[in-house]
Every structure is written in structure tokens, then in C-alpha cells.
Amino acid sequence: MAQIILIIVSAMFINNFVVVQFLGICPFLGVSKDMKSAFGMGIAVTFVMTIACLITFPIFGLLKTYQIEYLEIIVFIFIIASLVQMIEMVLKKFSPTLYNAMGIYLPLITTNCAVLGVCELVIDEEILSILQIETMNLGYAVLYGLFAGLGFTLAIVIMSGLREKVNRLPINKHLKGFPIAMITACFIAMAFYVFALI
Amino acid sequence: MKKTNIKTIAVDGLITSNPTFKLVLGTCPTLALTTLAINGIGMGLAVTFVLICSNLLVSLLRKVIPNQVRIPAFVLIIATFVTVVRLVLDKFMPSLYSALGLYLPLIVVNCIILARAESFASKNCVLYSMADGLFTGLGFTFALTVMGAFRELLSSGAIFGVKLWDFEIAFFSSSAGAFFTFAIFIALFSYIESVVKKQKKIKDYAELVKLKEQSAFVGTTEAK
Numbered sequence: 001m002a003q004i005i006l007i008i009v010s011a012m013f014i015n016n017f018v019v020v021q022f023l024g025i026c027p028f029l030g031v032s033k034d035m036k037s038a039f040g041m042g043i044a045v046t047f048v049m050t051i052a053c054l055i056t057f058p059i060f061g062l063l064k065t066y067q068i069e070y071l072e073i074i075v076f077i078f079i080i081a082s083l084v085q086m087i088e089m090v091l092k093k094f095s096p097t098l099y100n101a102m103g104i105y106l107p108l109i110t111t112n113c114a115v116l117g118v119c120e121l122v123i124d125e126e127i128l129s130i131l132q133i134e135t136m137n138l139g140y141a142v143l144y145g146l147f148a149g150l151g152f153t154l155a156i157v158i159m160s161g162l163r164e165k166v167n168r169l170p171i172n173k174h175l176k177g178f179p180i181a182m183i184t185a186c187f188i189a190m191a192f193y194v195f196a197l198i
Numbered sequence: 199m200k201k202t203n204i205k206t207i208a209v210d211g212l213i214t215s216n217p218t219f220k221l222v223l224g225t226c227p228t229l230a231l232t233t234l235a236i237n238g239i240g241m242g243l244a245v246t247f248v249l250i251c252s253n254l255l256v257s258l259l260r261k262v263i264p265n266q267v268r269i270p271a272f273v274l275i276i277a278t279f280v281t282v283v284r285l286v287l288d289k290f291m292p293s294l295y296s297a298l299g300l301y302l303p304l305i306v307v308n309c310i311i312l313a314r315a316e317s318f319a320s321k322n323c324v325l326y327s328m329a330d331g332l333f334t335g336l337g338f339t340f341a342l343t344v345m346g347a348f349r350e351l352l353s354s355g356a357i358f359g360v361k362l363w364d365f366e367i368a369f370f371s372s373s374a375g376a377f378f379t380f381a382i383f384i385a386l387f388s389y390i391e392s393v394v395k396k397q398k399k400i401k402d403y404a405e406l407v408k409l410k411e412q413s414a415f416v417g418t419t420e421a422k
Contacts, residue, residue: 020373021300022230026309029225070285073303074277081270110273113226113307120303174388175381178222182381189374 004143007131011144012151014196015130017114019155019189024114028156029181031105033167038160042153044105046146048087049118052080053145056119057138076119081110114152118145158188202322204329211333217310218341219387224310227301228342229376235358238346240294241301242339244283246332249311251279253331256319263320272315273306280305310338341383349379 017023024045031041056076063069088106091099109115121127122141133140162184171180217223224245231237255275256263263271284302287295295302305311314334319327347357353371355363369375 019377022226022373022376023304025225025229026223029222070281073281073284073306074274076303077273077277077306078270081273111307111309111312113304116307117300117304120300124300126299172385174385174392179381179385179388182377182384186374186377186381189372189377193372193374 003133007140007143008147010131011147013192016151016155016192017148018152019185019192023117024112024152027108027112028159032156032160032163034164035157035160038156040101041105042156045109045112045114045152046149048084048109049115049149050142050146052083052115052119053122053141055079057122057141060123076116080115084110118148155188159185202326207326207329208333211330212337216337216341217334218338219384223313224308226304229380230301232342232346232349232376233371235343235346235350237297238342239339241298242342245305245308245338246335247283248276248279248305249314249335250328250331252276252311252315253319253327254324256315257322257324257327260320272312276311277306345379345383349375
């Protein structure tokens with residue numbers, strides 16, 4: 001139980017994907033202009049990350065038994081790309097409302113480093129010491145993927161809320177757009193830094 | 199429409215459409231790996247290598263790859279070269295390999311490479327595509343190195359590991375410092391660009407006035 005709580009807190013706050021590990025910065029800056037689309041993007045990313053972990057983790061075990069680990073990048077990116085395409089088709093067929101909510105964000109997710117990042121992270125050996133566990137298993141991997149995705153959603157929603165306010169302020173024209181968004185992100189990062197101190 | 203030649207490609211890649219400061223692409227490694235200048239150079243050169251090779255192959259195959267499957271094909275090409283870089287670094291530069299860590303496989307999803315393949319290499323000849331890969335990559339390397347040197351200097355008082363003074367601000371080695379540094383660099387780049395543009399405008403205007411005076415002078419003498 002303590003293990004599970006540690007994974008949740010670590011994935012969501014201490015090693016937050018966006019502001020601590022800098023994964024998925026492109027959508028974090030690009031799709032955070034209003035809160036509704038930010039939330040849609042966050043949920044779509046969480047969904048894909050969880051399923052990607054569920055599929056790539058056993059496949060890496062398979063690659064390992066045949067000693068072809070070096071193919072991991074090519075295999076992973078192909079799995080993610082086809083997975084995104086498949087999710088899009090399944091949603092379109094069975095859940096039009098959900099498709100309308102996240103459909104436009106799905107194609108963008110293929111090139112989101114957060115998804116490939118989480119697949120690479122859960123097979124990395126360094127994560128064992130971070131999460132204080134002896135061996136990684138599928139359950140932990142999926143849990144990590146899910147809560148890393150929720151951490152991403154949390155960060156992007158906070159960011160969109162702040163940006164909605166910041167955009168109404170009079171700002172120097174050179175700071176407008178990306179620079180002021182990054183400074184906003186800087187303050188979010190400081191807030192998340194507190195979790196690392198606990 | 200600008201004419202395509204090596205010089206415009208170089209200026210575009212390095213300055214006018216610098217991938218980091220101007221287009222703000224490939225932000226993840228930029229933020230994560232600029233804690234040390236040397237990591238910035240390592241990452242930049244790895245990306246440059248992948249860019250040149252992928253641009254070369256995409257440009258060679260641009261008439262073979264069907265339009266509908268071009269994105270998966272580009273991703274496969276990029277993933278292949280990233281695997282090459284990863285294996286080479288693992289064997290010959292283990293220290294850089296561990297410093298780049300997770301961000302090395304993530305070069306695959308670096309938007310700069312896919313953007314250049316899609317918008318340049320799939321439309322231009324092999325030589326230009328390779329030049330474009332080289333200069334865009336160098337622009338990226340330049341940006342990462344400058345930011346890395348800045349953060350390293352302020353967070354540890356050293357550049358490339360050479361200690362200059364005992365003055366440390368831990369903020370700049372943290373993740374918040376990364377966002378802050380990137381923000382001020384983009385703003386600075388935009389400021390310098392606007393100043394240069396303004397000066398060019400003034401120069402153009404002065405020339406215009408001169409021309410007008412000359413023509414007026416010619417006009418008056420003719421009237422006489």
C-alpha cells in the first residue's frame with residue numbers, strides 16, 4: 001500500500017512530468033490558452049500514456065528475451081503511433097461524444113515526448129531507486145503511467161488558468177507570447193519544487 | 199519568395215528562423231539539458247547528426263514515399279538514426295550517454311527534426327537538404343550552448359567546468375531557473391531582432407531621402 005502511495009505522489013508531484021522532468025512542453029505551451037482545451041488535452045494524454053505503458057512494458061520484456069533491445073526506440077514509436085490511430089478510430093466508432101472532446105488532440109499526441117518518455121522511464125533501471133521498489137512489474141508501470149498523466153493534466157490546467165489571467169495584463173511586447181508563458185511556468189515549477197523538499 | 203541557396207539556408211537556420219529562440223521547437227531537451235554547457239553541446243551535436251542524416255534520406259526518398267504514409271516513414275527514418283546515435287554514444291562516450299539519459303531516445307519526437315523533414319527535405323534537393331540539416335542543427339546547438347553556459351555560470355560560477363568565481367545562485371540549476379532562462383533568452387532575441395530591423399529601416403529611409411534629393415536636384419537643373 002505504502003508503495004502505491006509513493007508511486008502516486010512521485011509520479012504526480014515530486015517528478016511531475018512537465019515542470020520537473022520537462023516532458024511534453026510543446027502541448028503545455030501550445031494548448032494551454034484556455035482551460036477547456038487544456039483539460040481535454042490532459043485527459044487525452046493521460047489515456048494514451050496509460051495504455052502505452054500497458055502495451056510497451058510487456059513488449060520490452062519480449063524484446064529482452066530475444067536480445068534485440070536496441071530496437072526499442074523504433075518499436076516503441078511505432079506502437080505509440082498506431083495506438084493513437086487505433087484509439088482515434090475506436091472512439092469515433094463507439095463514443096462520438098468522447099471523440100468530439102479529445103479527437104482534435106489525439107493526432108498531436110504521437111509526437112508528444114511525454115508518451116514516449118513514460119514508456120522509456122518505466123523500463124529504465126534508475127526508476128527503481130526513485131520509487132524504492134525492487135523490481136518493476138506491469139501493475140506499477142501502468143499506475144506510474146496513469147498518475148504521470150494526471151500530473152501532466154494538473155500542470156496544464158493550472159497553467160491555462162494562470163495564462164487566462166496573465167494575457168489580460170499589459171506586457172512588454174518582447175515578453176508577450178512564449179516568454180511570459182515560460183515565466184508563468186517558472187512559478188509553477190517553483191511551487192512543485194516544494195514537493196521535492198518534503 | 200526567397201531564393202534558395204546555401205547562404206539563405208545558413209542565415210535562416212542560424213538566425214532568422216533559429217529553431218530554439220525563434221520557432222520555439224524542441225523545448226523539452228532545451229529546458230532539461232542546459233544545466234551544463236557541455237551537455238548543451240552534446241545534445242546539440244547529436245540532434246545535428248540526426249538532422250543531417252534524416253534530411254539526406256528523406257530528400258533522397260522524397261519521390262518514392264507516397265504522400266499518405268509520409269509521416270510514419272519520416273518517423274521510422276528518424277528513429278533509425280537516433281538508434282545509431284544512441285549505440286555509438288553508449289560505446290564511445292558513456293559519460294555523455296548517461297548525462298543525456300532519457301532525452302537521447304526522445305530525439306525521435308523532437309519537433310525540429312520532423313518539421314525540417316516535412317517542410318524542407320521533402321521538397322528540396324539532397325545538397326540543400328543536408329545544408330539545411332547542418333545549419334538548423336548548428337542553430338540549435340548554438341542556442342543550447344549559450345543557455346547552458348549562462349545557467350552553468352550563474353549556478354556554479356563556472357563555464358565548461360572552468361571555475362571563474364565563487365558566486366552561486368542555486369535557482370538557475372533548478373527547473374524553475376530553466377524556464378526563466380529560456381524566457382529571458384527568447385525575449386532578448388526578439389529585442390535584438392527588433393533593434394536590427396529598426397536600424398535597417400532607418401538606413402533604408404535615409405537612402406530613399408538621398409535618392410529623392412538627387413532626383414529633385416536633377417529635376418531643377420533640367421528645368422533651368
